[in-house]
Amino acid sequence: MVSKIKACTSLLLTWVLSCNLLAQQYPSAHYTTSEGLPNNAIRALYNDSRDLLWIGTENGVAIRENGAFRNFTTADGLAFNSCWAIAEDILGNIWLGSYGGGLSFFDGEKFTAFGTAEGAFDGRIRTIYPYKDDVFIGTENGVAIINILTHEVTIIPESIFDSPQSYVSGFFEYEDRVFFTTYGVGLHEIIFSDNRVSAKKINDQKLIYSIGLIDDKLFTSDKELLNEFSLENFIKGEDPENTYGSTIFWDFIKIPSGEILGAAWGIFSKNGGVYHLKDGQLTSMEVRYGIPSKEVLQLEFSPKRNKLFIGTKDQGLFVIRLDDGLIYHESDQYEIINIQELGTTQLLLQENGLKFTKKDQNSDLLISNQVFKEIQKRDYRSGMKVPKFEDDFFELRADIKASAIEFYGMQIHQNLAWVNTSIGIYAFNEQGGCLKYLPIHTFQFSFTEEGKLVETNPYGGVRIYEDLDRLHYQYYSKDLPSTPTQITGIAASNGSLYFASVFTGLYEWNGKEFISYLDQGIWPELKLKHIKPYQKDQLVLASEFGSIYIVETKPSFRIVQEIKRDEISGKNILFLESFEGHLLIGTEKGVNIYFEGNIRLINDENGINLTSFNQPSLLGSSLYLPVNQGYYHLSLNKILAPEPRQFDLGIGRLTINHDPAPESDYSWFKYKKKSITLSHQNNTIYLDLKPEGSVFPDQLQYRYRLNSDASWSPYTYDRSLAFPYLPTGKYILEVEVLDTHTGSVNSFRLLTIQVNPPFYLNPWLIGFSLLALILVGIGIYQNKIKNYRKNEQKRISIQNRINDLKIEALRSQLNPHFIFNAINSIQYYILNNQEEDAVEFLGKFSKLMRQTLDISSKKLIPLQDDITFIQSYIEIENERIGNRLHWKINFDFIKDEKDLINLKNYLVPPMLTQPFVENVFVHAFSRQHPNPELTISYYTHQEGILKCEITDNGRGIQKKKKASLHESRGVQLIEERVSLVLQNPELKPVTMTSQPDKGTQVTLLIPYEKAPPK
Secondary structure, eight states: HHHHHHHHHGGGGGGGEEOOOOOOEEEEEEEOOGGSSSSSSEEEEEEEEESSEEEEEETTTEEEETTTTEEOOOGGOOSOOEEEEEETTTOEEEEEEEBSSSSEEEEOOOOOEEEEETOOOOOOOEEEETTTTTTEEEEETTTEEEEEETTOOOOOOOGGGTTTTTEEEEEEHHHHHHHHESSSSEEEEEEESSSSSEEEEEEEOOOOOOEEEEETEEEOSSSEEEEEEEEEHHHHHOSSSSSEEOOOEEEEETTSOOOEEEEEOOOSSSEEEEEETTTEEEEEOHHHHHHOSEEEEEEEEEETTTEEEEESSSSSSEEEEOTTTEEEEEOOOOOEEEEEEEEEEEEETTTTEEEEEEETTTOEEEEEHHHHHHHHHHHHHTTTTOGGGGGGGOOOOTTOOOOGOOEEEEEEETTEEEEEETTTTEEEOTOOOOEEEOOOOOEEEEOTTOOOOOEEETEEEEEEEETTTTTEEEEOTTTTTSOOOOOEEEEEETTTEEEEEETTTEEEOOOSEETTTTTTTTTOOOOEEOOOOOOTTEEEEEESSOOOOEEEEESSOOOEEEEEEGSSSSSSSSEEEEETTEEOOOOOOOOEEEEETEEEEOOOTTTTOOSSSSOEETTEEEEEEOOEEEEEEHHHHHTTTTOOOEEEEEEEEEEEEEOOOOOEETTEEEESEEEEEEESSSOOOOEEEEESOOOOOOEEEEEESSSSOOOOOOOBBBOOOEOOOOOOOEEEEEEEEETTTEEEEEEOOOOEEOOOOOGOOOOHHHHHHHHHHHHHHHHHHHHHHHHHHHHHHHHHHHHHHHHHHHHHHHEEEEEEEEHHHHHHHHHHHHHTHHHHHHHHHHHHHHHHHHHHHHHHHSSOHHHHHHHHHHHHHHHHHHHHSSOOOOEEEEEEOOOOOGGOOOOGGGEOOSSSSSHHHIIIIIIIOTOSSSSEEEEEEEEEEEETTEEEEEEOOOOOOOOTTOOOOHHHHHHHHHHHHHHHHHTTTTOOEEEEETTTTTTEEEEEHHHHHOOOOO
């Protein structure tokens, strides 16, 4: 025996030092035009606040949600199809910049094309930068600023250089200052003054293709190097702190691990890709992320989904799930069959041999096929007795070449790694020493509790070896009904060995004899495919075509749990494993996790694909799943305890009698109505469910019911629901969503559906007839009570109507009052014979009149519309006085600029502020006033009331001169009108303060209502 060990050890001299280490990869997915992208050249990526991924390509824009792409082109309202820049403003609106066709804007309902604002700015847009209530547009030649409320476009003349190198490569902020970089004409600062926006050059930083601001570091890319600056040094024009590589970077991002990544495309060289940036060093992430493209332009990250999105110029979109719970290890050359651990060494059984890897080393030692063959040849030469087929051994061909050796599996026993192959069984220690070779050919083998080797032959019985060196064994013939045959798996439990047979069911070796559960009538199940130990005294077995069984073996056999095949995802059971009470069931669909009656799924959406599969290994809390030329490593401590994720459910598409709902019924691609009313003739509804915020939307199952007392439909992955020919009645659509990844269940009420009956079956008609019969029998006392209530209700209704009529009367007095003063504003041009100016002014005035007639007829209008009207009025009046007045409108509704409230949500009475603004133009300033100013500020006063301050720096109210009847009546009308709405005598609607020659401030309380949600 000693000489054999030495001989086997000497063969280790033929080991080779392998530098082909397995490369770790995060799970990834790859999408091109084949999967629905409009184009494989991706120029822009943006993950918005709703967790929608926007993808700008050279042939249209796409969004990706719930595993599918939705594409948009100029036919949908885009200014141009080639999209190079995407950003989101503080109101949540999306801005899309094209290269060649200008700008587009999406407000959740429709796309609006700005084009180039009639040539006001260059249509070749490179970058978009949101800043407060503006967005900055960086183009090939200059910077434009667009106000997100008014959509007014401002051009910065100093940013236009008319140079081939003048394109704007990026914006950044530093100490409340805004800067922009250019490719070839330096760094510039944007200057904000009271009257205009300008720019000035700061330094001559040149050849900046792109910039990235990560924390307090600014990265810039030129033709040769990536430069890293502190912001202060960059502005000063000093040298970079670090320089990297020799490719061109186009985008930068910091992921939750703290790593800084750069997207590179060398234009004229093949040195691009995704790189990790650290301390002046570049590390390619090509292998780790599985990104073969050398033309990477964009990086984006979704914190909700923990996914990295990578946009390339040539190969479409790559999606990387940055989850340490699941890592893929890839081998470039050889298929991996099984993985085990022996001490501090990891053992990989591959088609080319057995690889030993120390966990703390970066190199491998490989026992090749040739070494396995040499061990076999040497022991044959030493006269070892070769088992024969005639003696009911599974045939072993001694002449098999090294390259043709098949490796079946590996298991650890008594600190040795036992490998069964087509030319025998080998035992290795942790150092790689071959301590034993057995010329035994078997697919399934195991060890008894006493350590005896058990060899199974698919066609020839079972042997239990008493002495391995001499190959002494006890043979159990295949002809005995208790002898296991056609074994698919062996498991040890409570001192016994259990054998699963694909044809004759379950067997037990109790240390003395074999017991056939089929032959003894204990369990009639025949076709068993897998067997594993489960919890104490329990086994889990999978039948070939039926259920999965959890059975108890002691003190007597019984089935504890049966898991039907239709309860799990997938039909073909590939493996069974268990960990801390969790049952892991591998199928072609993924890994089903069973625990306490609930089943979760880890599948290709998580990054795992088991279409080609070898032997799994459960080592501690790690599950290893070999597939083709690599394996998955699942960290069960992380995977088995997922964090519950909140998500919402809406309706993505809805049709009634096959007619799609109008686009105005959708907001951010979701149907916004909560109820619909249908006639008895239009009563067929089709709709698609739309999950929002789910990390793994493809792992959601749905069931529904139309009323709370109705039965639930079966769970399904299908998101499409159909309700044909709904009978008359009211329905409330409830949908219950099962997240198979976490096991959590959420319920949603999505839509109330009212299907009206034909006229002759209307409930009101039937009810009216019944009511008429009931009224005949009602007594005098009940009639008195009824009449009293009716009279009281009528009195209240009349009073409310009087108030409404009073408000309408007051408003009708405002309209001619305003028209009279506005017409006076036109007289200046007419009396001075300025015909062209008069015509132009009259055109503006007619537009203003249309606005006046439109809003004055309404009880409430959006605050944004009222402000737009005031702006138009000021512009006309200001033009009449030579545009001497400097004016602005402020909003102080918000605590945080990032959460600016949409002015459309505030509904206010129209034309409250206009009379006070008119007084400013009429009375506040003399012709000699040097610098007339007007400020209108809106504040939140209390719930339901806004405060508006109208402030000027004019002469003030002249106390000696009485206000005209016209002025007094105007103020009185406003006060009375607001008081009727406020219904609070303690609140003073209008307050005026004034100082001679220092100006006047009018404080006006404006009641408002919140607009209903869309």
